[in-house]
Amino acid sequence: MTGVIYHDLFGRHLEGYNHVESPERYKAVIEKLRGCSFSESIRFIESIPAERKWIEAIHERSYVDSILSLKPDSYFLLDAGDTVATADTVQAALYSAGAGILGARMVLEGELSNAFSTGRPPGHHAEKNRAMGFCLFNNIAITASYLLNEGGLKRVAIIDWDVHHGNGTENSFIDDSRVLYISIHQYPHYPGSGHADIRGKGKGTGYNLNLPVSSGSDDSEYLSLFSERVIPALEDYAPEFILISAGFDAHINDPLSGVRLSSGAYREMTLMIREAADEYAEGKIVSFLEGGYNTGALAESVEQHVLALITDTTGSQHGFR
Numbered sequence: 001m002t003g004v005i006y007h008d009l010f011g012r013h014l015e016g017y018n019h020v021e022s023p024e025r026y027k028a029v030i031e032k033l034r035g036c037s038f039s040e041s042i043r044f045i046e047s048i049p050a051e052r053k054w055i056e057a058i059h060e061r062s063y064v065d066s067i068l069s070l071k072p073d074s075y076f077l078l079d080a081g082d083t084v085a086t087a088d089t090v091q092a093a094l095y096s097a098g099a100g101i102l103g104a105r106m107v108l109e110g111e112l113s114n115a116f117s118t119g120r121p122p123g124h125h126a127e128k129n130r131a132m133g134f135c136l137f138n139n140i141a142i143t144a145s146y147l148l149n150e151g152g153l154k155r156v157a158i159i160d161w162d163v164h165h166g167n168g169t170e171n172s173f174i175d176d177s178r179v180l181y182i183s184i185h186q187y188p189h190y191p192g193s194g195h196a197d198i199r200g201k202g203k204g205t206g207y208n209l210n211l212p213v214s215s216g217s218d219d220s221e222y223l224s225l226f227s228e229r230v231i232p233a234l235e236d237y238a239p240e241f242i243l244i245s246a247g248f249d250a251h252i253n254d255p256l257s258g259v260r261l262s263s264g265a266y267r268e269m270t271l272m273i274r275e276a277a278d279e280y281a282e283g284k285i286v287s288f289l290e291g292g293y294n295t296g297a298l299a300e301s302v303e304q305h306v307l308a309l310i311t312d313t314t315g316s317q318h319g320f321r
């Protein structure tokens with residue numbers, strides 16, 4: 001069974017504030033998943049807050065204090081100006097980080113075969129000591145750390161297909177061979193990191209794979225990169241669990257990128273990752289909503305992604321009538 005993890009707080013972060021990372025994104029996603037033809041095959045699970053110890057496995061204690069002590073009664077700029085907090089933001093961030101951990105725990109315990117977190121705020125730009133790029137806590141890095149430390153796993157792969165490079169995630173595990181980080185992203189583009197030469201440091205050397213693409217890239221380039229680079233890297237690594245930073249801002253209709261993916265590309269990429277997960281990780285996948293700023297394209301792409309998570313590996317779909 002595929003789980004979709006939700007919470008009303010994800011639709012309240014930045015409520016009333018005019019921001020591209022809007023509550024409407026969450027509402028469009030959850031409405032699409034609840035109304036789609038395969039919604040009966042989804043188990044909808046309400047999120048819980050992350051325990052502080054799991055957040056502090058990635059973020060500095062003083063930074064976590066600074067976020068948890070925010071009491072914005074209006075709008076509060078957290079960094080150079082693009083990351084904002086409103087009244088519900090701190091709670092939303094705790095539940096967004098908790099969503100990944102909850103999904104991972106349920107997958108480890110066999111209650112779910114895989115899961116998708118609809119959490120907002122997103123996470124992959126958040127650094128250990130600062131908010132950045134609409135992100136407060138690095139949800140996917142926190143879950144990877146949970147899998148290593150609580151789940152006892154030794155090899156976790158993170159695939160980041162958000163159109164922006166996940167600088168915070170890369171830095172979290174740059175010297176750690178227990179996490180293989182693979183990112184496909186438009187380059188050059190925000191946040192500026194993600195050069196192909198960055199392959200890791202120390203014990204992490206060789207466990208960081210940046211695959212930069214040009215503005216104008218399309219489905220065929222992404223799917224070729226998947227079959228020629230991403231999947232072989234997964235085969236070499238043999239991960240015990242796969243996490244996906246699933247941003248949908250590489251879509252052709254997205255306002256924040258020049259990449260030109262169709263909604264169907266997200267289905268194809270998900271199916272390729274699922275094959276590798278079935279081979280090495282007993283199918284275990286948790287994916288995380290990151291970017292995606294055209295709400296219609298976002299909802300349609302998420303539907304394709306979740307459909308591919310549900311599709312069983314024999315090619316038919318569970319629960320279809």
Ligand SMILES: [Zn+2]
Pocket residue numbers: 162163164247249290291292
């Ligand atoms: Zn993005």
